[in-house]
Amino acid sequence: MIELLVNLIVSVMAAATPLLLAATGELIVEKVAVLNLGVEGMMLMGAIAGFAVAHETGQLWLALLAAIAAGMTLSFLFAVLTLTLQANQTATGLALTIFGRGFSALVGAGYVGIAAPTLPKIHLPVLSDLPFFGATLFSYDPLIYLALILLAATAYFLTRTHAGLILRAVGDQHDAAHVLGYRVIRIRYLAVLFGGAMAGLAGAYMSLSYTPLWAQDMIAGRGWVALALVTFAAWRPFWLLIGAWLFGGIMYLSLYVQGLGVPVPSAMLSALPYVGTVVVLVLISRDHRRIRLHRPAMLGRPFQATN
Amino acid sequence: MLRLQPRQSPSAFWSWASPILALVLTAVIAGGIFAFMGRPPVLTVYTFLISPLFAPNGIASLAVKAAPLIMMGVGLSLAYRANVWNIGTEGQFTVGAIFAGWLALSLPDAPMWVIFPAEMAFGILGGVLYALIVAWLRTRFNANEILTSLMLAYIAQYLLIYLVTGPLRDPMGFGFPQTALFSDAADGPRLIENTNLHFGILAAPIVAAGAWLMLGHSVLGFQLRVLGQAPRAAKFAGFSENRLVWLAMAISGGLAGLAGMFEVTGTQGQLSTNISPGYGFTAIIVGFLGRLNPAGVVPAGLLLALTYLGGDAAQINLGLSNAITGIFQGILLFCLLGADVLISNRLLWRRRGVAGGRA
Structure with missing residues (x-):
């Protein structure tokens, strides 16, 4: 029983981590009122960049840096188009996903079906040595811990620091922020780049730890689920964690039940996380007031300095 | 340095010149990527385009690939014009194909004049019903249609x-994930035998033309x-936003379903797991490239159809992955x-530090 429970916690944590990483990045992006729909594409680029570098060099930290750089490169493209050239954010985000899919498939064609070093588990003193479940429950790979640390840091940054206040001001009232002398476009650039870095990292987690392989389109919609997660959380970091565990739980459930061999077609169980996302979105969105209360007021609106 | 200056009114010239500029730029960038991969750039772009x-x-082949793209691109043009962001046409295409395919398999002996119009109706019905889930979730529960339509895909x-x-697997199909072949009648008429x-x-x-x-x-x-x-003017004028959202979703979904029906009956003759090479997502590009104007969607659909053929040509003749279709x-x-920035802005070259200057 305890073993089952420990397994459940470990598996849900693992399934939740890529969602949490990508959603934390997108949370900051949306907090400055930019909507980047290219998370899926950036995750794919991060996944292949991380995997390829890990395979070629054997250096995992280099692989993680490459994944971050890949995600940031795509997000920089997004920033130039939407922030400097004022292109439509929805269309540009979709372009990012279409491009990321194609590019990762082309680069990844030579990496299908081969192995790369995977992220090692971190051994925590005392906790990992606990009897019975310590070895499984308290030894995750570094990105699982990093995801939690980054989420806590993001929450602290947004609510407890001056810079976080400025960031929120840019998202809620960009004209006022501009008049006060803050560089709206520059702050938005930085936030979008952070979102790209986090999506890249999320992709690397997929290809170096969760399913330590490269396969075409291996992100399988997780980037979109991460976007839904930000709405689910109503732009609040703590709820992001709850949401990630919830979605991670649904994903684990659909795999676990398939493994049990119950007489339900596996295709239907595979569709479960997507059905779950729709249901959760509906339940959350029906509360107009809550959404309006927490939603960055300028979300999706371009800013042009009038000077 | 280069800077943008807003125009007084959008430029009609750049609205149509921008896609051409974009195509030229794309060919140059793609050539650069091929050169970087150690391929002869001009030959590769030539092979591709x-x-x-x-x-x-x-x-x-071009016409066969362009037909579904144009049909879906037209529907998306109408929807996007109304700010209804249906990006799940891939799903509506699939459900339309399923409805039509199911009908074809259920009535293997029906004559063409019965089965073919019925398949068209079923294809449209499947696409409309699937799209209306999204419309219902948006108008009833305020759920973002971008995410719901994509999840439904x-x-x-x-x-x-x-x-x-x-349930629909061909019992004689050696376990392959596909249905039996449809009857010749169900495959519909050919323009040329x-x-x-x-x-x-x-x-x-x-x-x-009808949508135009x-x-x-x-x-x-x-x-x-x-x-x-x-949107505020629409509200003051008394237009029902909900009704228009339902209509926009129904039209774009119905056309996607119809495209799915033609694809599985006209070119594939059966249902399988690979009925679409991402037509639904490519149709989004078709819509934007065609200026969200049904008249522009036709040439845009032909061009994007060419990128599929180009991917195959590059794979066969040059040994490249056909993933370059997606990159392109x-x-x-x-x-x-x-390039669209030029529609509402002028590009000016101005030395740094010179304030004002002539517009």
Whole structure:
């Protein structure tokens, strides 16, 4: 029983981590009122960049840096188009996903079906040595811990620091922020780049730890689920964690039940996380007031300095 | 340094010149990427963009690929004009194909004049019903249609996999994930005998012409445009936003379902797990490249169809992965969105530190 429970916690944590990483990045992006729909594409680029570098060099930290750089490169493209050239954010985000899919498939064609070093588990003193479940429950790979640390840091940054206040001001009232002398476009650039870095990292987690392989389109919609997660959380970091565990739980459930061999077609169980996302979105969105209360007021609106 | 200066009014010239500029830029960037990969850039771009047109049956293949893209691009143009962001046409395409395919398999002996119109009706019905889930979730529960339509596209794919590996699998098919072949009657009429030029190739331009008339010359078209450009004005004028959202989703979904029906009956003759090479997502680019105007969607659909043929040509002749289709499509959309800045802005070259200056 305890073993089952420990397994459940470990598996849900693992399934939740890529969602949490990508959603934390997108949370900051949306907090400055930019909507980047290219998370899926950036995750794919991060996944292949991380995997390829890990395979070629054997250096995992280099692989993680490459994944971050890949995600940031795509997000920089997004920033130039939407922030400097004022292109439509929805269309540009979709372009990012279409491009990321194609590019990762082309680069990844030579990496299908081969192995790369995977992220090692971190051994925590005392906790990992606990009897019975310590070895499984308290030894995750570094990105699982990093995801939690980054989420806590993001929450602290947004609510407890001056810079976080400025960031929120840019998202809620960009004209006022501009008049006060803050560089709206520059702050938005930085936030979008952070979102790209986090999506890249999320992709690397997929290809170096969760399913330590490269396969075409291996992100399988997780980037979109991460976007839904930000709405689910109503732009609040703590709820992001709850949401990630919830979605991670649904994903684990659909795999676990398939493994049990119950007489339900596996295709239907595979569709479960997507059905779950729709249901959760509906339940959350029906509360107009809550959404309006927490939603960055300028979300999706371009800013042009009038000077 | 380069800087942008807003124009007094949008430039009509750049609205149509921007796609051409984007195509040229895309060819240059793609050439650069090929050169970086150690491939001869000009030859590769030529193989990708030009050679498919001169291949045997090149024009016919182009028409077959363009038909679904044009049909879906037209529907998306109407929806996006109204600010209804249906990006799950892939799912509506799939459900339309499933409905039509199920009918074809259920009535293997029906004559063509019965089965073919019925398949068209079922294809449209499937697409409309699936799209209306999204409309209902948005108007009733305020759920973002971008995310719900996309999630439903994934769900439709799994529904298709379930059907072709389960209830609809061909019992004589050696366990392959596909249905039995449809009857010749169910495959529908051919424009030219013994080719794969199916009826949808004729239907696509007709749909585009009808939508062009509807958008520019009907009250509904006017309402859709007002809802997109000035939602507050639409509200004051008493247009029902919910009704327009339902209509926009129904039209774009119905056309996607129809495209799915033509694809599985006209070119594939059965249902399998791979009925679409991402037509639903490519149709989004078709819509934008065609300026969200049904008249522009036709050439845009032909161009994007060419990128599929180009991917195959590059794979066969040059040994490249056909994933370059996706890269090319992505770069094209990037370049287009970038070039579109010229519609509402002038590009000025100005030395740093010189304030003011002439406009």
